[in-house]
Amino acid sequence: MKQNLLFVNPPIYDFTAYDFWLKPYGLLKIAGAFSSQNLYYFNFLGENYKKSVKRDGRGKFFKKKAEKPKIFSDIKKPYFRYGAPKEEFEDFLKSIKEIDAVLITSSMTYWYLGVKEAAESARKIHPKAKIILGGIYPTLMPESAEQLDVDFVVKGSDIQPLREFLGVENSFLIPKWEFENKSKFGVITISKGCPFSCSYCAIKQIEKDFSFKEREILKREIESLNNEKIKNVAFYDDALLFQFNNGLGKFLELAEDKAFSYHTPNGLNAKFMTKETAVKLKKANFENLFLSLESADETFLEKSGGKLQREDFLNALENLLSAGFSKDSITSYILLGHPEIEEESVKESILFLKRAGIKPHLAEFSPIPNTRDSEKCSKYADLKEPLNHNKVAFSIRVLGLEKYQQIKSFAREIFK
Numbered sequence: 001m002k003q004n005l006l007f008v009n010p011p012i013y014d015f016t017a018y019d020f021w022l023k024p025y026g027l028l029k030i031a032g033a034f035s036s037q038n039l040y041y042f043n044f045l046g047e048n049y050k051k052s053v054k055r056d057g058r059g060k061f062f063k064k065k066a067e068k069p070k071i072f073s074d075i076k077k078p079y080f081r082y083g084a085p086k087e088e089f090e091d092f093l094k095s096i097k098e099i100d101a102v103l104i105t106s107s108m109t110y111w112y113l114g115v116k117e118a119a120e121s122a123r124k125i126h127p128k129a130k131i132i133l134g135g136i137y138p139t140l141m142p143e144s145a146e147q148l149d150v151d152f153v154v155k156g157s158d159i160q161p162l163r164e165f166l167g168v169e170n171s172f173l174i175p176k177w178e179f180e181n182k183s184k185f186g187v188i189t190i191s192k193g194c195p196f197s198c199s200y201c202a203i204k205q206i207e208k209d210f211s212f213k214e215r216e217i218l219k220r221e222i223e224s225l226n227n228e229k230i231k232n233v234a235f236y237d238d239a240l241l242f243q244f245n246n247g248l249g250k251f252l253e254l255a256e257d258k259a260f261s262y263h264t265p266n267g268l269n270a271k272f273m274t275k276e277t278a279v280k281l282k283k284a285n286f287e288n289l290f291l292s293l294e295s296a297d298e299t300f301l302e303k304s305g306g307k308l309q310r311e312d313f314l315n316a317l318e319n320l321l322s323a324g325f326s327k328d329s330i331t332s333y334i335l336l337g338h339p340e341i342e343e344e345s346v347k348e349s350i351l352f353l354k355r356a357g358i359k360p361h362l363a364e365f366s367p368i369p370n371t372r373d374s375e376k377c378s379k380y381a382d383l384k385e386p387l388n389h390n391k392v393a394f395s396i397r398v399l400g401l402e403k404y405q406q407i408k409s410f411a412r413e414i415f416k
């Protein structure tokens with residue numbers, strides 16, 4: 001007999017949140033893998049719950065002021081809940097007669113209050129349903145996740161434990177984009193893991209090894225996006241340009257006739273932006289390019305993993321410009337709030353980008369337990385509590401509110 005499975009992407013509780021091509025990619029893949037069952041889907045951050053949307057799909061979520069957890073009493077900033085109202089989810093739950101399992105995903109560890117809220121609603125309305133929690137939060141913080149009122153916690157990306165728990169067979173992990181057919185964008189990865197090892201990054205805890213996806217899987221994912229007429233595609237890969245000819249190059253050939261526009265929210269490693277690669281990206285219609293710089297401080301770049309140097313960044317820029325990209329289409333990430341990046345160094349990075357004519361995107365640093373940098377970070381916050389991984393709170397704790405705000409206004413002033 002078919003099971004009734006409900007897939008849920010929970011709301012966000014945070015100081016700030018923006019739909020920067022956010023989709024519950026893992027959850028949609030699991031839904032695709034269990035397509036033979038009766039499926040239901042509720043995305044708190046779906047298209048109905050955005051107050052504005054750009055042409056490429058990015059946009060602002062509806063938000064409401066939320067009670068700030070006591071742990072943030074030192075952070076003098078308002079706290080919000082983003083996404084669909086709780087009542088709407090509960091009405092949706094009531095509209096389904098019987099549910100066998102509610103599968104809730106999660107991304108940032110410090111967004112777990114949204115997971116908790118969704119699980120509580122599901123438990124209240126469907127007390128007999130099994131509640132299953134998966135995604136990044138339980139993978140990185142299993143002890144915390146197990147304290148929530150859920151029946152099964154999925155750690156990591158292996159589908160087998162989930163299949164055994166549900167007692168149903170799965171097919172390919174191809175995202176069920178039918179659930180997001182109102183969306184202007186979809187997301188994809190062509191690989192798993194990352195070949196690098198940055199000192200502050202949790203990727204190895206999520207996916208130990210790096211590998212490219214099989215050609216057959218990519219073809220099916222492309223078809224699944226295309227069937228829903230999704231035109232904007234954002235890559236979630238962590239090393240999108242690595243071994244271009246074996247990876248992205250092959251993908252672009254497979255998707256050549258689909259007229260997708262591509263976006264790279266995860267930041268491209270400038271080291272791999274050769275002249276040839278830049279030309280291929282332009283030809284394939286890459287629109288928004290986010291280049292990783294993290295910091296113009298070469299000592300930090302070296303210490304944190306040596307994935308690139310300033311010189312690599314400038315070469316990449318030259319290659320992109322000569323391939324026909326405009327400076328306006330390129331943005332570069334600068335890390336803010338890492339314990340080893342001084343305020344002056346962030347400002348220097350901003351000025352470096354100004355000289356290069358490229359906009360900065362200040363990315364606040366979020367500390368993750370069990371990384372090489374976590375010990376340095378523990379001085380500022382107890383990392384056993386996931387809320388303390390909050391990027392805004394942590395950056396303010398490292399820099400102080402005044403310096404934090406000064407850096408932000410410095411960037412605004414320089415680029416106005």
Ligand code: SF4
Pocket residue numbers: 194195196197198201202203238239305307
């Ligand atoms: S390149 Fe990105 S994903 Fe890879 S280890 Fe560094 S920060 Fe993590």
